[in-house]
Amino acid sequence: MAAARVTRARMFLRLITKALTVRKSRVAIALFSIMIGAAIISALLCVYFDISIKMSRELRTYGANFFVGPSADSEERTIDFSAFEAAVKTVPPEALIGASPYLYGIVRLDLGNAVMAGVDFSGIRRLSPYWQVDGRWIVADFDDRNCMLGKSLAKNMELKVGDKINLVNRDRNFETKLTVKGIIETGQAEDQQILVNRALAQQILGQDGKINHAMMSILTEGLDIDALASSIERRLPFIDAKPIRKVSHSEGKILGKITGLMALVAIVILSLTTLCVMTTLMAMIVERTPEIGLVKALGADNGNVVLQFLSEIGVITVSGVVLGIVVGYGLAQVLGQAVFSSSISFRLIVVPMTLAISLAAALVAGAIPVRMAVKINPSSVLRGEE
Amino acid sequence: MNTNGSVLRTRNLTRRFGEVAALENFTVDVPRGEWISIMGPSGSGKTTLLNLLACLDPPTEGEYTLDGVDTATVTERERSIIRREKIGLIFQQFHLVPYLTALENVMLAQYYHSMIDENDCKEALERVGLGHRLNHLPSQLSGGEQQRVCIARALINEPAIILADEPTGNLDEENERVVLRLFEKLHSEGRTIVLVTHNPALGEAAERMVLLQHGRIADIVSKAAVA
Numbered sequence: 001m002a003a004a005r006v007t008r009a010r011m012f013l014r015l016i017t018k019a020l021t022v023r024k025s026r027v028a029i030a031l032f033s034i035m036i037g038a039a040i041i042s043a044l045l046c047v048y049f050d051i052s053i054k055m056s057r058e059l060r061t062y063g064a065n066f067f068v069g070p071s072a073d074s075e076e077r078t079i080d081f082s083a084f085e086a087a088v089k090t091v092p093p094e095a096l097i098g099a100s101p102y103l104y105g106i107v108r109l110d111l112g113n114a115v116m117a118g119v120d121f122s123g124i125r126r127l128s129p130y131w132q133v134d135g136r137w138i139v140a141d142f143d144d145r146n147c148m149l150g151k152s153l154a155k156n157m158e159l160k161v162g163d164k165i166n167l168v169n170r171d172r173n174f175e176t177k178l179t180v181k182g183i184i185e186t187g188q189a190e191d192q193q194i195l196v197n198r199a200l201a202q203q204i205l206g207q208d209g210k211i212n213h214a215m216m217s218i219l220t221e222g223l224d225i226d227a228l229a230s231s232i233e234r235r236l237p238f239i240d241a242k243p244i245r246k247v248s249h250s251e252g253k254i255l256g257k258i259t260g261l262m263a264l265v266a267i268v269i270l271s272l273t274t275l276c277v278m279t280t281l282m283a284m285i286v287e288r289t290p291e292i293g294l295v296k297a298l299g300a301d302n303g304n305v306v307l308q309f310l311s312e313i314g315v316i317t318v319s320g321v322v323l324g325i326v327v328g329y330g331l332a333q334v335l336g337q338a339v340f341s342s343s344i345s346f347r348l349i350v351v352p353m354t355l356a357i358s359l360a361a362a363l364v365a366g367a368i369p370v371r372m373a374v375k376i377n378p379s380s381v382l383r384g385e386e
Numbered sequence: 387m388n389t390n391g392s393v394l395r396t397r398n399l400t401r402r403f404g405e406v407a408a409l410e411n412f413t414v415d416v417p418r419g420e421w422i423s424i425m426g427p428s429g430s431g432k433t434t435l436l437n438l439l440a441c442l443d444p445p446t447e448g449e450y451t452l453d454g455v456d457t458a459t460v461t462e463r464e465r466s467i468i469r470r471e472k473i474g475l476i477f478q479q480f481h482l483v484p485y486l487t488a489l490e491n492v493m494l495a496q497y498y499h500s501m502i503d504e505n506d507c508k509e510a511l512e513r514v515g516l517g518h519r520l521n522h523l524p525s526q527l528s529g530g531e532q533q534r535v536c537i538a539r540a541l542i543n544e545p546a547i548i549l550a551d552e553p554t555g556n557l558d559e560e561n562e563r564v565v566l567r568l569f570e571k572l573h574s575e576g577r578t579i580v581l582v583t584h585n586p587a588l589g590e591a592a593e594r595m596v597l598l599q600h601g602r603i604a605d606i607v608s609k610a611a612v613a
Binding site: 007008011012014015018019022290291293294295296297298299300301302304377378379382383 | 433437440442443462463466467469470471475477479481483484485486490493494495497498499501502503504539551
C-alpha cells in the first residue's frame with residue numbers, strides 16, 4: 001500500500017509538473033505577476049517594519065520632543081541640574097537621541113543687552129542637527145572661551161565668526177571675553193541669543209547648579225512616552241516632565257500617513273497581480289477544457305479537478321513568492337537608500353506574511369478559473385461542444 | 387452485482403433537451419460478456435444513449451442499472467465513481483492527454499481509479515501491440531496507435547463494461563481492421579462491449595445490433611437469430 005501511495009503521489013507530481021512545463025509562456029506570465037506582487041509586498045513589509053524606527057529617527061532630527069522643567073505648582077523658576085541628570089537616566093539609553101539643559105539670563109554685550117542661553121553643546125547639537133552653522137560648533141562642554149551667536153543677534157551687533165566680545169552680567173560683577181566660534185541660523189528664538197556652556201552661564205548668572213528647563217529628543221517607537229513622563233514625575237516630584245504633544249502627534253500622523261500610503265500601494269499592486277493571474281488562469285482553463293472533460297469522463301470528480309488546479313496555482317505562487325522575496329529585498333534596499341539613506345534589515349516574519357498574502361491573492365485569482373473547471377461538462381467536451 | 391445476469395439493464399430510458407426527446411423509452415438488457423452494437427443514422431440518439439450509458443449525463447426518465455448499481459438517481463460525484471469503477475470508454479477522437487506519454491495516459495485512468503501499477507499499464511499497451519511505443523507522446527503516434535492507447539486505457543481498470551463511440555471513425559482501413567480484431571479478442575476474453583457505430587463491418591461483428599431511429603429502438607437484430 002505504501003509503495004502504491006508513493007506511486008500515486010509521484011503520478012500526481014508528474015501530472016502537475018507536466019501540466020506546468022507544457023504551458024511555459026502562460027505559467028511564466030502568472031509566475032512573473034506573482035513575483036512582482038510578492039516583491040512589492042515583501043519590500044513594503046521590510047520597509048514597514050523598519051520605517052517606524054527609521055522615520056522616528058529621521059523625525060527626531062527635527063528637534064526636541066520632551067520637556068523637563070519646574071512643576072507648575074512650584075514657585076521656583078529653576079530646577080537642579082542633578083534633577084535633569086536623574087531624568088536623563090530614566091530614559092532608556094537606546095531611545096535617547098540627545099538632551100540639553102537650558103539656563104537663560106540677560107547679559108550685556110559690547111553693543112547692548114542680549115539673552116544668553118547656557119546649554120550643553122554636545123546635547124544641543126544632537127537635539128537640533130538641522131541648525132545651520134557658519135563657523136564651527138563648540139565641541140567641549142567645558143569650553144568657557146567660546147560662544148555661539150544667533151544669526152539675527154550677530155547681524156544686529158555686527159559680529160562675525162572669530163570676533164571677540166566682552167560679556168558682562170547684569171550685576172556687573174562678572175566679566176569675560178569670548179570668541180564667536182559659530183553663528184547659528186535656527187529659525188527659532190535662538191537666532192536672537194548668545195549660546196554659552198551651561199557651567200559658564202551658571203557662573204555668569206550666579207545660578208550655580210541650576211537650570212531653567214531641559215529639552216530631550218527621544219525615540220518614541222516602542223516606548224510609552226506618557227508612562228516615561230509619569231515615571232520621571234514620580235521619581236522627581238518637583239519636576240514637570242511631558243512630551244511635546246505637537247511634535248509627537250505630528251510624528252504619529254506622518255507615520256500613519258506613510259503606512260496608509262504603503263498599504264494603498266500594496267492593495268493596488270495586489271489587485272493588479274490578482275487580475276493578471278486570474279486572466280492567465282482562465283486562459284489556461286479554456287485551453288485545457290478538453291483535458292478536464294477527459295479526466296472527468298475517466299472518473300475524476302470535482303475534488304480531483306480542484307486539487308489539481310489548486311496545486312498548480314500553489315506551485316506557481318510559492319515559486320513566485322520565493323523569487324519575489326529575493327527581488328523585494330533588493331527593492332527594499334533601493335527604497336531604504338533613496339528615502340532614509342540606509343539599508344533596510346531583512347526580517348524573517350516577512351517570508352510567511354508575503355507567502356500568506358500571495359497565497360490568499362492567488363486563491364482569489366484562482367476561484368473563478370477553478371469554478372470554470374469544475375463546471376465543465378464532460379459529455380459536451382467529448383462531443384466537441386466546449 | 388446483478389442478480390438476473392445482465393450487466394447493463396435499462397428500462398424506458400429517456401433523455402429530453404427541453405421539449406425534444408433525443409432518446410425515448412430505450413429498454414435493453416445486456417448480459418455479461420455480450421457484445422452489442424448500437425447503430426443508426428445521424429441524429430438517431432446514439433451519442434445521447436452513449437452519454438447516458440457512460441453516466442456522463444443523467445437520464446430525464448427511466449431506469450438504468452449498471453453492474454447492479456441503479457445509476458438513474460445517483461449524485462454527480464457517484465456518477466464519477468461509477469465511471470471510474472465500472473466503465474471503460476473508447477472515443478472516436480481518442481481524447482488522449484497531449485503532454486502525457488502513451489504509458490502515462492494509461493496510468494492516468496489507474497490514477498483516478500485506485501492504485502497505480504506501471505507494469506500493468508505496460509502489459510495493457512503490449513496487449514494492444516504498443517509495447518515499443520510506451521514513451522511516445524500522442525503527437526508521435528498514428529491514429530490507429532492512439533486508438534489502441536485509448537483501448538488499453540479503457541481496459542486497465544478491468545471495467546464491467548466497455549463503451550465505444552465510433553472507435554474506427556477516424557481510422558484508415560488497415561487500422562480499422564486492427565481495432566476490429568482487438569474488439570473480437572476482447573469479446574473472446576468475455577468482456578461486455580457496447581459499441582456505437584456507423585460502420586456496418588464493425589456493427590455486424592457484434593452479437594446483437596440495436597437499430598435506433600428518431601431516438602427510439604427501431605429494431606434489434608440478433609446474430610444468432612439471423613444464423
